[in-house]
Amino acid sequence: xxxxxxxxxxxxxxxxxxxxxxxxxxxxxxxxxxxxxxxxxxxxxxxxxxxxxxxxxxxxxxxxxxxxxxxxxxxxxxxxxxxxxxxxxxxxxxxxxxxxxxxxxxxxxxxxxxxxxxxxxxxxxxxxxxxxxxxxxxxxxxxxxxxxxxxxxxxxxxxxxxxxxxxxxxxxxxxxxxxxxxxxxxxxxxxxxxxxxxxxxxxxxxxxxxxxxxxxxxxxxxxxxxxxxxxxxxxxxxxxxxxxxxxxxxxxxxxxxxxxxxxxxxxxxxxxxxxxxxxxxxxxxxxxxxxxxxxxxxxxxxxxxxxxxxxxxxxxxxxxxxxxxxxxxxxxxxxxxxxxxxxxxxxxxxxxxxxxxxxxxxxxxxxxxxxxxxxxxxxxxxxxxxxxxxxxxxxxxxxxxxxxx
Amino acid sequence: xxxxxxxxxxxxxxxxxxxxxxxxxxxxxxxxxxxxxxxxxxxxxxxxxxxxxxxxxxxxxxxxxxxxxxxxxxxxxxxxxxxxxxxxxxxxxxxxxxxxxxxxxxxxxxxxxxxxxxxxxxxxxx
Numbered sequence: 001x002x003x004x005x006x007x008x009x010x011x012x013x014x015x016x017x018x019x020x021x022x023x024x025x026x027x028x029x030x031x032x033x034x035x036x037x038x039x040x041x042x043x044x045x046x047x048x049x050x051x052x053x054x055x056x057x058x059x060x061x062x063x064x065x066x067x068x069x070x071x072x073x074x075x076x077x078x079x080x081x082x083x084x085x086x087x088x089x090x091x092x093x094x095x096x097x098x099x100x101x102x103x104x105x106x107x108x109x110x111x112x113x114x115x116x117x118x119x120x121x122x123x124x125x126x127x128x129x130x131x132x133x134x135x136x137x138x139x140x141x142x143x144x145x146x147x148x149x150x151x152x153x154x155x156x157x158x159x160x161x162x163x164x165x166x167x168x169x170x171x172x173x174x175x176x177x178x179x180x181x182x183x184x185x186x187x188x189x190x191x192x193x194x195x196x197x198x199x200x201x202x203x204x205x206x207x208x209x210x211x212x213x214x215x216x217x218x219x220x221x222x223x224x225x226x227x228x229x230x231x232x233x234x235x236x237x238x239x240x241x242x243x244x245x246x247x248x249x250x251x252x253x254x255x256x257x258x259x260x261x262x263x264x265x266x267x268x269x270x271x272x273x274x275x276x277x278x279x280x281x282x283x284x285x286x287x288x289x290x291x292x293x294x295x296x297x298x299x300x301x302x303x304x305x306x307x308x309x310x311x312x313x314x315x316x317x318x319x320x321x322x323x324x325x326x327x328x329x330x331x332x333x334x335x336x337x338x339x340x341x342x343x344x345x346x347x348x349x350x351x352x353x354x355x356x357x358x359x360x361x362x363x364x365x366x367x368x369x370x371x372x373x374x375x376x377x378x379x380x381x382x383x384x385x386x387x388x389x390x391x392x393x394x395x396x397x398x399x400x401x402x403x404x405x
Numbered sequence: 406x407x408x409x410x411x412x413x414x415x416x417x418x419x420x421x422x423x424x425x426x427x428x429x430x431x432x433x434x435x436x437x438x439x440x441x442x443x444x445x446x447x448x449x450x451x452x453x454x455x456x457x458x459x460x461x462x463x464x465x466x467x468x469x470x471x472x473x474x475x476x477x478x479x480x481x482x483x484x485x486x487x488x489x490x491x492x493x494x495x496x497x498x499x500x501x502x503x504x505x506x507x508x509x510x511x512x513x514x515x516x517x518x519x520x521x522x523x524x525x526x527x528x529x530x531x
Contacts, residue, residue: 342466342467342468343442344442344444344467344525344528345411345467345468345469348410348522348525349411359442360441360442360443361442361443365443368443374443374465375442375443403411404411404416404468405416
């Protein structure tokens with residue numbers, strides 16, 4: 001099946017309304033919102049806006065129904081065992097913080113949590129804070145020279161005190177895809193849980209939490225063609241049931257008296273206050289749209305574009321790829337350095353040419369330190385990108401090399 | 406366009422790295438980080454009679470950040486504390502599109518295009 005990228009691109013309001021050429025290659029930071037998601041948000045806000053789980057009038061009933069339908073849509077997309085395993089959050093960051101606080105509250109001093117040097121700060125700092133708060137032991141699995149998580153080190157690093165391995169599904173810097181099966185096996189061998197930070201993975205295809213065999217999965221709506229301000233923590237029902245609340249407030253209680261509070265069951269236990277209702281509805285629309293796409297064709301196309309970019313970069317003698325060069329080990333997130341040129345300056349020159357990329361440490365300073373670099377320029381490809389985007393980037397890199405030296 | 410932003414004066418200043426390095430016995434030192442991009446400037450100063458005797462910096466950053474630090478390394482020696490404070494205020498207002506280029510810092514003219522790039526103001530001012 002051939003992918004009609006021009007038609008696909010037209011389904012994104014930002015591209016459809018663009019008056020100047022835009023080569024948007026910063027999808028790892030935020031992907032553009034699909035029309036179906038935007039329409040769903042507008043439709044909800046103009047026809048069913050009310051608070052959820054509180055009112056009994058028809059509008060409130062409609063809002064609650066839409067919110068719970070969104071939960072069911074998310075569960076279907078991820079092949080979750082039940083919609084009750086889907087907790088809406090403000091994003092992947094809050095989802096991980098939720099686990100660090102609530103699951104973290106079940107840990108004792110001396111228990112071990114393992115992360116990796118490849119993590120985004122969102123899956124690094126919450127665990128450092130848990131270490132400082134609760135006296136757990138935080139272990140950091142190293143990365144290989146090409147920035148892949150060194151799973152060979154698992155055997156010597158995972159001990160019987162390990163309670164959780166929290167790891168990225170796909171690196172936001174190198175695009176490297178984590179060998180989840182090996183990590184799950186290592187965790188299971190000692191009875192530990194596994195959290196996957198899926199912020200970068202969902203944009204590139206369907207995710208099946210049952211097949212992955214993990215216990216938690218976190219992701220953000222704005223990175224998978226949905227609205228901002230919403231994300232999801234998926235957690236196994238029995239694991240969520242054993243966790244105390246993260247935040248307290250309305251909506252997450254059973255009964256409150258002057259002396260004590262009984263908490264609601266998951267997922268409501270973890271959704272204190274008014275949740276991001278319209279955003280959840282929009283996210284569900286984005287995921288339904290994604291669910292109908294030919295991901296085999298999209299992956300093949302994205303991989304081809306990443307290959308075109310890697311080949312183009314190889315023609316610059318001063319360019320170095322950050323991450324694996326083998327296409328079967330990575331998603332189309334390509335970070336690179338140019339000898340003597342600062343990533344911000346490179347990104348600036350590119351931006352002025354209509355090429356949107358990101359330069360800097362990408363909220364992954366431990367990874368930068370492990371790789372011995374201060375930063376990198378990152379181009380991240382999504383399903384609406386085409387050859388012209390990659391070619392504009394390569395041309396812009398050529399210009400940056402002339403202008404900045 | 407960024408061609409204006411990266412004028413030859415900026416590139417030359419950054420490359421020259423005036424004052425780059427460390428002082429043996431500084432009277433004062435400061436380290437500043439740009440948390441957004443990870444750039445870092447460490448500056449050391451030796452003073453006598455209220456004036457800068459020597460200044461050195463170690464700068465990890467983009468061209469604008471390095472050029473800015475290099476310019477201070479070039480011009481700071483011999484200045485009184487209040488002159489340095491005034492220069493810092495001048496640069497800040499200059500970048501904010503309000504000030505004019507002070508005659509004793511002529512190279513600042515080349516930083517003027519940064520006015521049009523709010524996300525880069527921090528690079529010049531770090």
